[in-house]
Amino acid sequence: MCHTGSMPAATSPLRSARDRARTEITAEILSTARRHLAVDGAAGLSLRAVARELGLVSSAVYRYFENRDALLTALIVEAYDSLGDATEAAVAASAGRPPLERWVDAADTIRTWALEHLQEYTLLYGSPVPGYQAPDDTVVPGTRVSLALVSIVVDAHAQGLVHPPPIGHGPVGDQLRADLTALAALIAPGVEEATVISTVLGWTQLFGLLGFELFGQTRGLVSDHRAMFVTAAHQMGAVIGLG
Amino acid sequence: MCHTGSMPAATSPLRSARDRARTEITAEILSTARRHLAVDGAAGLSLRAVARELGLVSSAVYRYFENRDALLTALIVEAYDSLGDATEAAVAASAGRPPLERWVDAADTIRTWALEHLQEYTLLYGSPVPGYQAPDDTVVPGTRVSLALVSIVVDAHAQGLVHPPPIGHGPVGDQLRADLTALAALIAPGVEEATVISTVLGWTQLFGLLGFELFGQTRGLVSDHRAMFVTAAHQMGAVIGLG
DNA sequence: TGTACATCAGTGAACGCGCGTTCACTGATGTAC
DNA sequence: TGTACATCAGTGAACGCGCGTTCACTGATGTAC
Secondary structure (H helix, E strand, O other), rough: OOOOOOOOOOOOOOOOOHHHHHHHHHHHHHHHHHHHHHHHHHHHHHHHHHHHHOOOOHHHHHOOOOOOHHHHHHHHHHHHHHHHHHHHHHHHHOOOOOOHHHHHHHHHHHHHHHHHHHHHHHHHHOOOOOOOOOOHHHHHHHHHHHHHHHHHHHHHHHHHOOOOOOOOOOOOOOHHHHHHHHHHHHHHHOOHHHHHHHHHHHHHHHHHHHHHOOOOOOOOOOHHHHHHHHHHHHHHHHHOOOO | OOOOOOOOOOOOOOHHHHHHHHHHHHHHHHHHHHHHHHHHOHHHOOOOHHHHHHOHHHHHHOOOOHHHHHHHHHHHHHHHHHHHHHHHHHHOOOOOOOOHHHHHHHHHHHHHHHHOEEEEEEHHHHHOOOOOOOOOOHHHHHHHHHHHHHHHHHHHOOOOOOOOOOOOOHHHHHHHHHHHHHHHHHOOOOOOHHHHHHHHHHHHHHHHHHHHHOOOOOOOOOOOOOHHHHHHHHHHHHOOOOO
């Protein structure tokens, strides 16, 4: 949209009625779709159903989203941002506290978000939605959670608070070493290789355990899932060397 | 379901032609379904498509499976058994070798199976299939992999080869302690609580990392996934105290 | 300011698709006497 | 052994469902002069 000299400022409250309507209806479509997603899951998300609930004819939705995939993509980005917000807020709030506590805290925050947004979590971290291929737009928002977690380790490292216990991780091949070096340069400059490995593993551990809990693999084995999760985060934080 | 005929000698080689045909066609339906599953995933598995490929009318399949869910259940059980076989074989083959090597080996076997049976793995460990509720029949076959992994720790423990490094896992609440005690009694009698915790976490770690690899979360971050996985298994084995 | 034209949100009908499941039926296979 | 009856695999048509997407259209809103 191209505003010329005669127009008021770009984000002016004097936008045309059409513009306002478009923004609002786009938001309504998204929030309705989000609610449907929460109930039926991604595979059950239907353009027609969303349109129906909004009192629109199904084809009208195509004025706002190119197709079903575009709507799904928007929901994914929203969900990543929501989880990213929550995690970043937790990490920011715990600044200055002992690293291990911060790590456990962040993990618990992620778990809480996942429980409250089961289908969104599934959309982000579950198996791929059949027929849907996530475009690159979702990559950046997807990294926020991980970056927030990593920043705890980076902070601790900067303060000299990372003291990894002597635990082997076996030989590291050339290619893996290259991967890890690139990764460290990108998100955690200066942090030791072993710590990078442990951090990546801690990250996957959290999501692995969470998936087991949410998708029912530990059904009947564990009753206090939160305690199990916190214990896991604690141990993994210790392995990373956070305290 | 009408799977059992009213024959006197159930496993006799002189079974009637009808009986033989039923066994064979049931197997053909399953293997066709398995192939479709491998291509389209669980959500895309269609009774009609399976029937079509076998030259049957769709309603004929109902002579063999009560409905689509029953077919899916059979596939799940088959898949768990296939993975269970592979894991148990690897664990048996490594008997006598150092526990850490056995653990890494078993993990690698699981990963290999998952790569070769992507959709089956997804069916077992991915997000739930919409509208499908796994019945209890799938629970027992599902435990075989975990039991095989645990047996490595149990063997090592029996030989006095478990020496966990001094890594904290934080306070353990009453309920979690009860969970762990029950779990230990069931699958690893005599093994210390800390080891049980680490073993459960090692188990979730493997599947968490595997999920990340298979479902694309580490896309672009890690190129040598196998090395990453083996390193993870190695470190987790060390945390458990296997060597 | 008023008028002519351009933009675009929303309509309603249609296309083409595939699915799970039920049901009355036929004809081949199996069983009892 | 032959015959009468019972079982049951497979048929074909139908029910009822919902989906994504396209397209020519209308009428309201916005823009340029």
